[in-house]
Amino acid sequence: MSTPSSSFWPWASSTNWQWTVHKFGGTSMANAACMRQVAEILDKSLSPSDRANKMHQGAVVSAMAGVTDGLLAVIAAAQAPTSKTDYLTLFAELVAKHVTAATELLGCSSGANPAHTPHCSPRPFVESSGSASASASLSSSASLSSSSDFLPSGLCQQNAALLSNLLAVIHGDAENIRDLLRAVFLSKSCSDFYRELIVGQGELWSTQILHAYLQSTGRRAGWLDARQVLVVDSDPASTVAPPVNWSVSSQKYREWFQHKGREYDVVVVTGFVASTESGAPTTLKRNGSDYSGSIFGNLMDAQAITIWTDVDGVYSADPRRVPSSRLLDELTYTEAIEFSFYGAKIIHPKTMAPAVTKNIPIYIRNTFNASCPGTKIYSGATSPSAVVGDSSKAVRGLCSIDNIALINVKLLNVGENEYMPLGIRNRLLNSLKNIQVPLVMMAQAAPEHTVSFCVPEDSAELARSTITAHFSENRDLHTPSSIELFRGFAILTAVGDQINQTPGIAAKFFSSLARYDVNVLGIAQNGERIICILLQKKDCTTALRVLSAEFTVPQNSISVGVIGPGLVGGALLRQMLERATATAGASTSHAELVVRGIARSKSMLLSSRTDAASGVNLQQVLDELSASKPAAVENGQVVAGPQQQWLPLDLKAFVSHIASLDVHHAVIVDCTSDDAVAALYPEWLARGIHIVTPNKRGFSGDAKLYRSIYQAANQNATLIGNETTVGAALPVLATLRTMLDTGDVIQSVEGVLSGTLSFIFAKFSSGASAAASTSAQAFSSIVKEAQALGYTEPNPKDDLTGADVARKVCILARLCGLDVSLDSIPVAGILTNELLNTNSASEFMSLLPSFDAYFEELNAAASRENKVLRFVGVVDVANKAARVELRKYPTSHPFASLRGGDNIVGITSKRYPHSIVIQGPGAGADATAMGVFDDLLKIAATIGKPRSRLR
Structure with missing residues (x-):
């Protein structure tokens, strides 16, 4: 057997005769609507420069979807000894399918879509082995005198003639096939010759239908029965694609082109079918239509071969099993061959062989998504995969x-x-x-x-x-x-x-x-x-x-899940969106933070895909949050918000989505103050999920939980970012960690740790008021102002009890090595029992003014000593003690000049005997969110390896 040479004839590859070959599978030819789409693709595939350079197109076409299998079923029914199926009825259905498609395509004068044309859409993704629908048949030029009976009224003269001739061919061929089927039925056997002849009929009908339609649209279209030129060394009984006799095939194609092919700008070619050296019709066996496309690409010296199918191209993995798989823009021939051999059935190795011989690039594209560029398969001289060492x-x-x-x-x-x-x-x-x-x-x-x-x-x-x-x-x-x-x-x-x-x-x-x-x-x-x-x-x-x-997933993509998109969580999402917008399009090696899920108290929003590169639409989420239109849950069903589809909250499913197998790194940001969420930290850390949170519960609550959190992090190489649990965005914990890690000995930590109480007492007991021995504003009035500004909890009593400060002191004390619990930290409260026993915010605020005199007396006592009042937390490391109390400080002390709302912390150590002071905003959603965001970015910059384990 001969092999294809690099150039059979010089004139075929000259600038006057340039070819591109398009191969359309069975799903691309499923019905009349799909055939219109094929014609449109052929037209749009020619650029202005292609038309100027007289680019010609070869369209190698499979049988309509299901026809090849249908013809095999007809043969089986005809030769079965006791078949319950009428083989002639089955065959009539196949004939009717083609008559319907032809009539719909040519049944109107303009060629426009008739209203009754079925919709053309792809089937669900299946692992394709190429276009399996292919067949060969008799090409009868016989006409039926009754062919006009099948013509709809109102046709233009050209379409009427095209349709009349086409239907005559279809019905003439059908009559010949029926004769063969009757012989099969009578003998209860089907020879290999008959089988090859019958099963190849689908391609001849589908190509002639498309050919007629292209003519009706004004294209100079020709039709080529591949059996006239494609000669193979065939064994009819074999199930393997026969070898091509290249020397004979090239000679026959050259003769056809010289006598007929020159007059066409597009030639519709039957896929799948061929002839033996003796002239007997045969096929390229199952999945042979793509092979036909490559063969004719070789014979035509095509500049490119495009195989149109029902998937976008070759993916990095099966999308059904790996949702994070990505469409590959290109592959080398050798890579594509390995893909095919080891299970990716997009294109068969035998399909590529004729193209590889002449170094013709092959494109895999989607008929139903023609705007997608698909995957290019070629020699790979400049392929990105050729980057050594990457x-x-x-x-x-x-x-x-x-x-x-x-x-x-x-x-x-x-x-x-x-x-x-x-x-x-x-x-x-x-x-x-x-x-x-x-x-x-x-x-x-x-x-x-x-x-x-x-x-x-x-x-x-x-x-x-x-x-x-x-x-x-x-x-x-x-x-x-x-x-x-x-x-x-x-x-x-x-x-x-x-x-x-x-x-x-x-x-x-x-x-x-x-x-x-x-x-x-x-x-x-x-x-x-x-x-x-x-x-x-x-x-x-x-x-x-x-x-x-x-x-295959970008190494710098980090999957982020945010729990609690309230004040702090919402501000964090806004800051992340602003950063993403500011860096869009910029070349950066920094990690890409992708928010793939947001959880609220009753609902959650998940990205549509599981890979780290696909996130939720932050702008839509923020618009929804600002519009105060959260998704509602009614009877277990979520009512969708205006922009997003929320689901009933399932925290386990939420975490599994954020930390799916498809991502390298996962981070959960807990912006709640929920004990139940904090209790899950050890489990998440053990699964390889990093934690960022301003939630103090896990770090100031039960000592066993606290130890479990850090034990899980240490054992699984996961990171914790909890800087904002103390001091909002101030680097209090980071400074302490640095001092301890470098061997410094902490002696004491003391500070105003509540932004709310900082605002209240800075205004109530300022240096000026100390000099005047009285406050310019009543205590209850200042608390009411802080509440109006959003500085306090919904019930200001929760701030004034000092419980929040005690949690921060517990966190600081534990970091300094003290074995303390929240219950062991004494809190010298400033509220009377009567105020503590109130049951609501309104009751508390209505009763508070009656205690203004009490608070004024406390302030007056401090001012008489030229001091101010500050509500502080103290960690006395040297004496292994911690406490929370209202203290008096001289007006010259750094705490006395504190701006309202600021936090201030003084750390005394062996290296800093006069203390190091950290001061800045300690309250407010934006400041806290900035600290959370900073923790997130630090973790993103630190993690360089995939999480250690995920269950």
């Missing part, structure tokens, strides 16, 4: 094959230091080849004289029996001690041309799987471009998602 580009994608069986053959009578004879292994391989059982993977353990084969499960019994018979028939072979068969496996493969030139790829591959307890049962590595493993089928999806996150 691990982010070395692995182009992942693919898998499920339902794999493992066969172990172990030999007896082999010496202890002998290897298994090569002849035995080769004969075993040949025995599998002879029965056409695909060998997916093989390994040999030489010291144990064992060969292991991986084959599809549905071929496993045949393979085992064949190997057993082979040993029985060949007595010269060593006798096997066992031939074991195991089921329930899968093959997973990482593909990339530069895998072998990128250090650390294998280490990352296997360490990622180990973190998730995925056991690798067998390994095979091609010297250049694959790492292939055998694993349990049940682990395959987990492995795909883990490895996808490791190799």
Whole structure:
């Protein structure tokens, strides 16, 4: 058999005759609406420069969806001894399908869509093996005198003539096929010749329908029956695509082009069908239509071959199993071949061979999403995957094959230091080849004289029996001690041309799987471009998602979930949106923070996809929050807000979404003050999720929970950002940690730790009021003002009890090494029992003025000593004590000049005997949110490796 040369004829590739080839599968030709879409794609594929350069198009077309299978079903019904199905009825339905499509396309004068045309849409994503709908048939030029009976009224003359001729051909062919089917029915058998003839009919009808429609739209369209030019060395009984006789095929194509092809700007070619050297009609077997497209791309010396299907292109992994998979813009030929062999059935290796010979790029595109550029498959001279040493580009994608069986053959009578004879292994391989059982993977353990084969499960019994018979028939072979068969496996493969030139790829591959307890049962590595493993089928999806996150998801994407989008949480979301807007389009190596979920008390919002690159729409969330139109939950069902689709809150599902297998790093930001949420910190940290929070509950509550939080973080290499639990955005905790980490000895920490109480007492007991021995404003009036400004809790009593300050003191004391609990910290309250016993904010505020004199007397006593009142928290590290109280400070003390609302903290240590003072805004949603955001950014800058574990 000859092979295609780089140039059969010089004039075919000249500037006067340039070709692009488009291959349309069965789903692209499913009905009249889809065929219109195909015609539109062909028209729009020609740019102005293409038209100026006289670019010609070849459209290689499959049968309409379902027709090839339908014709096979007709044959089966005709030859079945006791068929319950009328084969002629089945065949009539197929004929009617084509008549309907032809009539709808040509049944109006303008070619515009008639109202009754079915909608053309893609089927749900399935792992395609190319366009399986393909067939070959008789091409009858016979006309039926009654063909006019099928014509609708009101046709223009041109369309009427086109439709009349087309229907005559369809019905003439149908009559011939019926004759063949009757012979099959009578003989109850179907020869290979008849089968090839009948099953190929779909392509001839579909191409002639499209050809007629293109003519009706004004295109100079020609039609080519591939059997006139494409010659193969065919064995009709074979199920494998026959080899092409390139020398004969090229000569026949050249003759056709010289006599007919020159007059057309688009030629519609039948896919799937061909002829033998004797002139008998045959096919390229199942999945052969894409192969036809590549063959004619070669014959036409096409500049490009575009295979139009029902998916956008080749993905980095199966999107059904790995939602974070991304569309690959390009692949090399060799990468695409490996993808195909190891389970990604977008394009078959045999399809690429004719294109590879002439270095013709192949594009995989979606008929139903024509604006998507798809995936380019080519030689790869400038492919991004050719960047040596870049691990982010070395692995182009992942693919898998499920339902794999493992066969172990172990030999007896082999010496202890002998290897298994090569002849035995080769004969075993040949025995599998002879029965056409695909060998997916093989390994040999030489010291144990064992060969292991991986084959599809549905071929496993045949393979085992064949190997057993082979040993029985060949007595010269060593006798096997066992031939074991195991089921329930899968093959997973990482593909990339530069895998072998990128250090650390294998280490990352296997360490990622180990973190998730995925056991690798067998390994095979091609010297250049694959790492292939055998694993349990049940682990395959987990492995795909883990490895996808490791190799194909951007390493700097961090999945963020925000719990509690209230004052602080809402301000945080706004600041994150402002940062994202400000840095949009800028080239940066910084981490990308993607908010993929927001949880409220009764509802939650999740991103539509599970990968770290897809987040919720922050602007819509903020608009909704500002409009005060949260999603309502009624009877367990969420009523959608105006912009987003909220779901009933399921915190477990929320966390699983934020920390899915598809992301490298996950951070949960808890902006609540909820004990139940804080209690979950150890679990989240153990799952590899980092925590950022202003919630003081987990760090000031139960000592056992506090220890569990940090134990989980230390054991799982996860990080905690809780700077804002004390001092809002002030670096109080960070300063203390730095001092302790560098060996300083803390002696005491003292400060005004409540922004609310700072505002109240700075205004009530200022330096000026101390000099005047009286406050310019009543205490209750100042509290009411603070409440109006939003500085206080809904009930100001909660601030004035000092409980919040006590929590902050507990956090500081624990950081300094004191074993304290919240209950062990004395709080010298400033409220009387009567005020403490009030039951509501309104009751408290109405009673508070009656105690103004009491507070005025406290202030007066301080002012007589030339001092001011400040509500402070104190950690006396030296004496292992902590307390909260109202203290008097000289007017010269830093605390006395405190601006209302500010926090101030003084830290005394061995290195700072005169104390270091930290002062700044200690209240307000924006300041706290800024501190939370800073913690988030610090964690983003710190994490450089995937989380240690995720369940």
